[in-house]
Amino acid sequence: MPIAKPVRRKRPGHYHHGDLRRALIDTALRVIEEDGLAAVTTRALARRLGVSHAAPAHHFRDREALFVEVATEGFQAFVNALESAAATAASDPNARLCAIGLAYVRFAIEHPAHVRVMFGGGLREGVRWPPALKRESERAYRVLVDTATAARASTGAPSGSVQDLAFGGWSLVHGMAMLWIDGPARQTYATPAQFEAAAARLIASMFCCSERPAAKD
Amino acid sequence: MPIAKPVRRKRPGHYHHGDLRRALIDTALRVIEEDGLAAVTTRALARRLGVSHAAPAHHFRDREALFVEVATEGFQAFVNALESAAATAASDPNARLCAIGLAYVRFAIEHPAHVRVMFGGGLREGVRWPPALKRESERAYRVLVDTATAARASTGAPSGSVQDLAFGGWSLVHGMAMLWIDGPARQTYATPAQFEAAAARLIASMFCCSERPAAKD
DNA sequence: TGTCAATCTTGACGATGACAAGACTGGAGG
DNA sequence: CCTCCAGTCTTGTCATCGTCAAGATTGACA
Structure with missing residues (x-):
């Protein structure tokens, strides 16, 4: 599996995530495998990564x-x-x-x-x-x-x-x-x-x- | 095309549509062909058929x-x-x-x-x-x-x-x-x-x- | 005519995608 | 060491969507 990678939650208290963009992609893939395409929502991804609901927007327009x-x-x-x-x-x-x-x-x-x-x-x-x-x-x-x-x-x-x-x-x-x-x-x-x-x-x-x-x- | 059928809008002033269930299915098919699966929303179908946003719920649970x-x-x-x-x-x-x-x-x-x-x-x-x-x-x-x-x-x-x-x-x-x-x-x-x-x-x-x-x- | 089940409407709630404006962070340059 | 600033994230807000609850309208049947 050359593609899958560990997904890092934001360290609480730290403002920056580290590599949110990468984490969003990886988490999306994980969610798709687990619950299907429809389960991929920007807010759900944000929650999983311990990040505010609007954070994904800064890395992907929509x-x-x-x-x-x-x-x-x-x-x-x-x-x-x-x-x-x-x-x-x-x-x-x-x-x-x-x-x-x-x-x-x-x-x-x-x-x-x-x-x-x-x-x-x-x-x-x-x-x-x-x-x-x-x-x-x-x-x-x-x-x-x-x-x-x-x-x-x-x-x-x-x-x-x-x-x-x-x-x-x-x-x-x-x-x-x-x-x-x-x-x-x-x-x-x-x-x-x-x-x-x-x-x-x-x-x-x-x-x-x-x-x-x-x-x- | 044995499946496609004419879609009837509600006659304005008339409370009942006639066959809303059938119309919803047919309209959904039309919308899918025109704009894809994601464009099919119950509210959009209701609008197209000149019917209130909650009317579809009475024919399809969700x-x-x-x-x-x-x-x-x-x-x-x-x-x-x-x-x-x-x-x-x-x-x-x-x-x-x-x-x-x-x-x-x-x-x-x-x-x-x-x-x-x-x-x-x-x-x-x-x-x-x-x-x-x-x-x-x-x-x-x-x-x-x-x-x-x-x-x-x-x-x-x-x-x-x-x-x-x-x-x-x-x-x-x-x-x-x-x-x-x-x-x-x-x-x-x-x-x-x-x-x-x-x-x-x-x-x-x-x-x-x-x-x-x-x-x- | 009166009644009633089916059908539709209105109004509301939580969730989602998207936008705007402000707050925090860490590094570059003084 | 301090200041500044671009990048990053947060908070707050809005329109839309699916869904639910309660009430209004209709047509058919007794």
């Missing part, structure tokens, strides 16, 4: 700005996860594609709160996606498209255009991630490990036909 | 109850769409599976507001899924699993268990639907028609291996 920051950090970590997965995978483009897909799902398992904000409507309501956020999210998609292009070029990939291949793969892993985070997938796969294994099988069967584990029926 | 009702209606329409797609499809189980998947995506295209409430965190925050809602959503999944089972039995379906086949298919169509509703897919496919066509291709390449143009490996 509630939306906090979510934008969370999403931006999330996308940065997300891109890193995808890229490092691609880098450490075998040189075979199809294997890289599988690695990226699995990294996508794994990120959702490990950072559900970030994903909720990034995709789950945490933003998008008041909607202004600032440039930094937009750039990071597009970078994430480009990693996928580039690898898909390479895979398509190197092997006789599954049918369809590169566009379809990339979007289809994206949809598969995105769907798996969402169904896990929102709950439904937990009824089919009880533990994260089981779910991740299933994800690996499904990704393999979509991308890397050659590596598909022997049909076990 | 905001959550309204969303529950919207979701329940959504799942009913959803199940109907899936089942009727399966019924009208060719008798080949694989073709039926494709038809169901495409119906899933098409439902999302045609009823984005419902889907936002059903899957997009409209509920699940305050969370109590009442039995009626739970039952409908499980019915939807069962349609998919049953057809997948039949497909698996009849043909040498793709590798893996029925569980994986059903969940993989679900993930693919769910992912496509979400990426369309949340926006990202619109950058790849400009119009609903283009998107739907791509969905059909991807679904076919996942489910109906026999119909896949290029054999893999």
Whole structure:
């Protein structure tokens, strides 16, 4: 968990908190995991941190700005996860594609709160996606498209255009991630490990036909 | 659009609205499409309908109850769409599976507001899924699993268990639907028609291996 | 016509996001 | 050591929201 960090309450009697901005973000993530997006209120965060109700406003213009920051950090970590997965995978483009897909799902398992904000409507309501956020999210998609292009070029990939291949793969892993985070997938796969294994099988069967584990029926 | 209906404002001077309950649901859907989930407030709906701010409370205990009702209606329409797609499809189980998947995506295209409430965190925050809602959503999944089972039995379906086949298919169509509703897919496919066509291709390449143009490996 | 349950209104309360104005803190420069 | 000041936080306030309680209006039925 490279992202989570200890959250420090203000030392009572001390006027300054130390790093309220950081603490607000971390606490928001914690609250999202515990009680959902709707439970994130600036006042609740302030209470948790032992700080006045208006203190958060000095670090984030409004509630939306906090979510934008969370999403931006999330996308940065997300891109890193995808890229490092691609880098450490075998040189075979199809294997890289599988690695990226699995990294996508794994990120959702490990950072559900970030994903909720990034995709789950945490933003998008008041909607202004600032440039930094937009750039990071597009970078994430480009990693996928580039690898898909390479895979398509190197092997006789599954049918369809590169566009379809990339979007289809994206949809598969995105769907798996969402169904896990929102709950439904937990009824089919009880533990994260089981779910991740299933994800690996499904990704393999979509991308890397050659590596598909022997049909076990 | 079998769901949308005209929304009637209260005739001024008349004390009763006529069918405020229905109007609240329909107006909520309209607001969601126009301004997102967060814009749905009981007071705003009341204003739109020319009714006092507390009137909605007599039809839905709280905001959550309204969303529950919207979701329940959504799942009913959803199940109907899936089942009727399966019924009208060719008798080949694989073709039926494709038809169901495409119906899933098409439902999302045609009823984005419902889907936002059903899957997009409209509920699940305050969370109590009442039995009626739970039952409908499980019915939807069962349609998919049953057809997948039949497909698996009849043909040498793709590798893996029925569980994986059903969940993989679900993930693919769910992912496509979400990426369309949340926006990202619109950058790849400009119009609903283009998107739907791509969905059909991807679904076919996942489910109906026999119909896949290029054999893999 | 009289009654009554359903429906809607008015008024109020606590909580939230946001704004304004003032108080505290710690470091830079005299 | 003292003073000043930008950054940080607090207090106080407002409009809006969801929710509750109590009362007013309506239409249907006896």
